Amino acid sequence: MSDRKQDKKPNRREFIQKGMRLTLGASLAGVAGFAALKVSADDYVWQLDPFKCVYCGRCADYCVVTPSAVKCVHAYELCGYCDLCGGYLKPDANARSTAAENQLCPTAAIKRKFVEDPYFEYEIDEDLCIGCAKCVEGCTSFGNGSLHLQVRHDLCVNCNECSIARVCPADAFERVPASSPYKIKGDFSQETESSNPA
Incomplete structure (x- = not known):
């Protein structure tokens, strides 16, 4: 026992x-x-609504990431592939060429490639883009708005309170589901929702 x-x-x-x-x-x-x-907590991320953006340039100045996590993107299906691109060329450009004095982008982030007369394709080198929105403003003023800004989530640190959102004059920054983090122009279902709020 x-x-x-x-x-x-x-x-x-x-x-x-x-x-x-x-x-x-x-x-x-x-x-x-x-x-x-x-x-x-990470189910939502910051994104810029391209249908509300007023191209103020604050994305380049106020982002905590340098250069900004906001980059220009191109909705190719909306682009006219114009020789006279308002997002690529300065309004008072001397010629329609790739010379630096004719380009609107201060960092030469937009690459112009000849397709066939009179068409050109425009690509964004996001490593050079600072999110200043000069090309977006030009494209919207003189074109169809195929260039627009988006927060790139591989660069964004997803701050609790986005420093750009605090100073955005159009309240274009909002929290969106991480499962659908981009608001790309050309997605006409989003454009309809943004232009016709419930």
Whole structure:
């Protein structure tokens, strides 16, 4: 009978091991709970609504990331592929050429490629883009608005309170679901929703 009592009585080593397992389990549960909270907090990201944007240039100046996490993107299906592109050429350009003095973009982030007479294709080098919106303003003023700004989520740090959103005069920055983080022009269902708010 005394042997049975000794079998049931845990020794010190087993007691410490069980205690460590319980502590580890509780720690892992806490980390998992914290991770679950982080995932739910990250379900929304900042994005700029291109249908509200007024091309003020504050995206380049106020983003905490340098250069800005806001970049110009091109909705190719809306583009006219014009020789005289208002987003590429300055309004008072001397010629319709790729010379620096004729380009509207201060960092030469827009690349112009000849397709066939009179068509050109315009691509954005996002590494050079600073989010100043000069090309977007030109494209909207003299073209069909195929150039627009978007927050690039591989660059954005998703601040709790976006510093650009605080100073945006058009309230164009908003939290959107991370599952659909971009508001691209050319997606006409979004344009309809933005122009006809419920």
